[in-house]
Amino acid sequence: MRFLHSDGTLVHAAYCTNVHQAEDLDGVLGQLGRFAEPVREALDVPVLGLGLWLSCDVAHALAGDASLTARLRAELAARGLEVVTLNAFPYRGFHDPVVKQAVYHPDWTDRRRLDYTLDAATVLAGLLPGDAVRGSVSTLPLAWRDPWDTDRARRAELLLGELAAGLGELERRTGRTVRVGLEPEPGCVVETTTDAVRHLGFLDPERVGICLDVCHLAVQFEEPAAALARLDAAGLPVVKTQASCALHVEDPGDPAAREVLAAFHEPRFLHQTRRSGTGTDDLDEALGGLDGGAPWRVHFHLPLHAEPAAPLASTRSVLGEALDVLLGGPAAQVDHVEVETYTWQVLPHPPGDDAALVAGLAAELDWTRSRLTGLGLKEIR
Incomplete structure (x- = not known):
């Protein structure tokens, strides 16, 4: 979906396809007709944006073969779909039975992460609509917090410098601008916007900035206005925002609340749990010992x-x-909004079939549309 801000900025809204399992190109193409086009039809919009997730293998194949990218672009156009943003956080296997901390590997100390991200940017440059100002790619916030030391920090800084140079070369070669945003997440080296300012001051702001996942922001009990002011003062641009909600438990000491909350623990994804000032790396650990005297927030989209x-x-x-x-406000601070609820299938009561998932995704996007138009943005149809 497309919206026009009062300052003239074209704002793109999309849903992230990491909710679907697809480890090869046929899987990616199949999900377009199975899910994305029906969501567009349910919303009754001429064009629906996708925040495409491509595994490392698919991204590499597409980046190395322009005809494959052209095939994907044609399939998108035929179904009324467009792509201005990619999610390049999960490397592969995002719907394996157990993902947990594997999603943070390889990290930004590993050249494979650089190669994957540049492949994703190359693919995106070939998919961008002609009138899109730029594309965006989201990635992990350096690494999981442990182990981390000055040598690993230096290695990550060097690779991210190569990333900025590679994005510049991509723009010179294709005429398309693609920026990358590191996504602060609980448990990582960069958990918060304060951490972003501390650890990411070396980034080239023309090419690399922040992907603001609002679920993660909420889990860390950060206030949006203060967090965004902090990033702005540090010269760290918000490349895109992921519209997402965390789970809030006002009284985790209540036995009834804990019983209901326990149903959200599942084996696939990590559900970092925080109370002000402390926390655990997963929900079962919190239920087993985190102080229940103050509200909890859980990383469950x-x-x-x-x-x-x-x-x-x-x-x-x-x-x-x-x-x-x-x-x-009077000026748009972001132009890519990606709805990223990848946890539909691990909810305590997941959708029973494709039609139910399509209805849920459409309802999320309709909520987003209403929220944006309520802020004064005009939907472009």
């Missing part, structure tokens, strides 16, 4: 449009505040 049943809640109010700051 909840559908944007639906609050969980009491005594649980979502952090949708934090998402609303973030969108207010990013897009509610």
Whole structure:
């Protein structure tokens, strides 16, 4: 979906396809007709944006064969779909039975991460609509926090410098601008916007900045206005924002709340849990020993449009505040908004079939559309 900000900025809204399992090109192409086109039809929009997730193998194949990228672009166009952003955080196997900390490997101390990211940027340059100002790619925030030392930090800085140079060369070669955003996440070297300022001051702001995942922001109990002001003061641009909600537990000491919360523990993804000032790396650890005397927030991406049943809640109010700051003022601070609820299939009550998932994705995007138009953006149809 496309929106026009009052300052003239074209704002693209998309949903992230990492919710679907696809480890090869046929899988990517298959999900377009199976899910994306039906979502577009449910929303009754002429063009639907996708935040495409491509595994490292698919990205490498497409980057090395322009005819494959042209095939993908043609399939997107035929179904009324467009791509201005890619999610290059998961390297491969994002729907394996157990993912957990594997999603952070390889990290930015490993040249494979650089190669994958540049492959993704190359593919995106070939997919961008002609009138898109630029593309964006999201990636992990350096690495998981342990192990981390000055040698690893220096290695990551060198590789990210090569990334900026590679993005510049891509623009010279193709005429298309692609920026990369590092995504602060609980448990990583860069958990918060404060960490981003501390660790990422070396980034080339013309090419590399921040991907602001609002679920992660909420889990860390960061206030959107202060967080965004901090990034702005440090000269770290928000390359894109991921519209996402975390799980909020107001009274985790309540036995009824803990019983309902336990249903959200599952084996595939990591669900970092935080209370102000402390936390655990997964929900089962929190249930086993984290102090319940103050509210908890859990890294579990909840559908944007639906609050969980009491005594649980979502952090949708934090998402609303973030969108207010990013897009509610006289100047747009971001132009790519990606709905990233990849956890549909691991919810306590997941969608029963494709039609139910399509309906849920469409409802999330409709909520996003209403929120953006409520801020004064005009939908372009």
